[in-house]
Amino acid sequence: MSTRIDIDLRRQELVKNLGTVKQRIHSALEGKGEARLVAVSKFKHRSDIFYAYEAGQRHFGENYVQELVEKSKELPSDIKWHFIGSFQSNKCKILAAIPNLWAVETIDSAKNADALNKACASRESSLKVFVQVNTSGDKTKSGVEEEQCIPILQHIREKCDKLELIGIMTIGVLGHVSVVDGPNPAFIKLVKIYARAKEVLGIDLELSMGMSGDFEEALKLGSTNIRIGSTIFGERRPKKTL
Numbered sequence: 001m002s003t004r005i006d007i008d009l010r011r012q013e014l015v016k017n018l019g020t021v022k023q024r025i026h027s028a029l030e031g032k033g034e035a036r037l038v039a040v041s042k043f044k045h046r047s048d049i050f051y052a053y054e055a056g057q058r059h060f061g062e063n064y065v066q067e068l069v070e071k072s073k074e075l076p077s078d079i080k081w082h083f084i085g086s087f088q089s090n091k092c093k094i095l096a097a098i099p100n101l102w103a104v105e106t107i108d109s110a111k112n113a114d115a116l117n118k119a120c121a122s123r124e125s126s127l128k129v130f131v132q133v134n135t136s137g138d139k140t141k142s143g144v145e146e147e148q149c150i151p152i153l154q155h156i157r158e159k160c161d162k163l164e165l166i167g168i169m170t171i172g173v174l175g176h177v178s179v180v181d182g183p184n185p186a187f188i189k190l191v192k193i194y195a196r197a198k199e200v201l202g203i204d205l206e207l208s209m210g211m212s213g214d215f216e217e218a219l220k221l222g223s224t225n226i227r228i229g230s231t232i233f234g235e236r237r238p239k240k241t242l
Helices: 004-029 046-054 065-074 089-096 110-122 146-159 185-201 215-220
Strands: 036-040 059-062 080-083 101-107 127-132 163-169 206-208 225-228
Touching: 004 036, 004 046, 004 215, 046 065, 059 065, 065 080, 065 089, 089 101, 089 110, 101 110, 101 163, 110 127, 110 146, 110 163, 127 146, 146 163, 146 185, 163 185, 185 206, 206 225, 215 225
Parallel strands: 036 059, 036 225, 059 080, 080 101, 101 127, 127 163, 163 206
Antiparallel strands: none
């Protein structure tokens, strides 16, 4: 059982970590533009999320549908949840039923977009979405191929009236060291897709790229939405221990 001292120390640790991340964001941006911080709370205790919430954090990201459903019921209703995991079309109704689901960042096919759009029919307002693009070439990662991205963006705009297309998302090449290898090629490719979408479709999309190990580089390349987990909450523990 946690003691009051343990609780206070954990709260202080999370507040400090969150403040440090925000300062690093500010430094990376160099006063140019703004970026949204999504605190990735996968497998994290409700208490950890609440401590970050008390410190002013509102955007949180979850990877698993059922975990998000449970947390959304137990934590403050003004939290803005981002779903950032893979999902199948049979999970769309469950996702759409979460009142304070702010965005789904992992649309990876027209089929999933259509299913989510249909599931959102009863929502009062449209649901924000990002299209996930596999720009790293890693076959273990989800996301549409680069050449498929523009058609899917166009499909969502024209066929999915309950979805609000706001951006594109990617995961950087893991283990890439920018000071040695140059800019992360996955980020560079997403920036090029952004430019292409603006040219072809006339839309100005957000860029969701950057995690704990590479968010500063992502911000310098134009990211407007970063997903930070371990730098705020520490390394995640196995799910069974929670």
